[in-house]
Amino acid sequence: MYIDCQHLKIQFPIYNAQQRSIKRSLLTIAGGGRLSQSQGVTMVTALDDISFSLQDGDRLALLGHNGSGKTTLLRALAGVYSPVSGTLKTSGKISSLLDATLGMEPELTGIENIKLRSLLLGIPPQQLPSLIDDVIAFSELEEFIYLPVRTYSSGMILRLAFAICTARAPEILLMDEWISVGDAAFKDKAEKRLQSFIDKAAILVIATHDPHLANRVSNQQLHLEQGKIL
Numbered sequence: 478m479y480i481d482c483q484h485l486k487i488q489f490p491i492y493n494a495q496q497r498s499i500k501r502s503l504l505t506i507a508g509g510g511r512l513s514q515s516q517g518v519t520m521v522t523a524l525d526d527i528s529f530s531l532q533d534g535d536r537l538a539l540l541g542h543n544g545s546g547k548t549t550l551l552r553a554l555a556g557v558y559s560p561v562s563g564t565l566k567t568s569g570k571i572s573s574l575l576d577a578t579l580g581m582e583p584e585l586t587g588i589e590n591i592k593l594r595s596l597l598l599g600i601p602p603q604q605l606p607s608l609i610d611d612v613i614a615f616s617e618l619e620e621f622i623y624l625p626v627r628t629y630s631s632g633m634i635l636r637l638a639f640a641i642c643t644a645r646a647p648e649i650l651l652m653d654e655w656i657s658v659g660d661a662a663f664k665d666k667a668e669k670r671l672q673s674f675i676d677k678a679a680i681l682v683i684a685t686h687d688p689h690l691a692n693r694v695s696n697q698q699l700h701l702e703q704g705k706i707l
């Protein structure tokens with residue numbers, strides 16, 4: 478498994494920055510050239526000339542101030558954004574803990590949501606019964622697992638989503654900050670499961686503002702500033 482990223486550039490066109498005065502003031506504020514004009518459209522350069530390679534066993538922490546490009550890089554790795562230039566090659570199944578509750582269907586029961594997620598994650602049907610047992614036991618939702626998810630509290634939805642997302646070992650794992658789930662009693666249990674889930678990943682990329690966490694979980698760090706590597 479690997480990630481090979483060379484000279485990656487990601488830009489966003491902003492189509493509604495129409496007024497000349499807005500454009501001029503934005504371009505002035507931006508300094509370092511992150512906002513530019515192309516054929517009358519304002520472009521934000523979120524990432525510019527990003528190169529790195531990761532192999533099995535690598536744990537990369539992305540550090541940087543708000544707006545430095547960490548989330549954009551994770552989304553590009555997940556295939557959400559295509560590069561304007563540069564190349565991004567990956568080998569291995571990518572799992573992302575960017576938004577655990579994404580894709581949860583409120584009208585379906587807990588059990589049905591587990592089945593739906595398993596399908597989306599490509600889990601073989603023969604593994605489904607043990608996965609369902611594991612998620613039910615871990616999430617502690619008991620008989621609520623047979624009710625529609627819209628009847629759950631926000632904490633119950635998070636428990637279910639977290640239990641599903643962390644049920645199978647990932648190959649390449651992308652995380653935006655360290656996720657924290659549930660009340661005090663559940664948090665300890667969730668932390669242990671998360672740590673063992675991360676340990677099983679061949680490659681980890683985590684964005685964080687916390688240098689202590691970065692030192693604890695990573696063996697490589699990338700400091701971003703205004704979309705570039707410092």
Ligand SMILES: Nc1ncnc2c1ncn2[C@@H]1O[C@H](COP(=O)(O)OP(=O)(O)OP(=O)(O)O)[C@@H](O)[C@H]1O
Pocket residue numbers: 489521522523541542543544545546547548549550
């Ligand atoms: N969909 C979008 N459209 C336009 N600009 C965007 C979009 N997404 C991100 N940007 C811009 O790209 C830059 C990088 O944003 P990004 O969300 O990657 O930063 P970040 O390092 O994750 O910040 P934070 O620590 O606040 O989460 C910012 O200037 C932001 O305004």
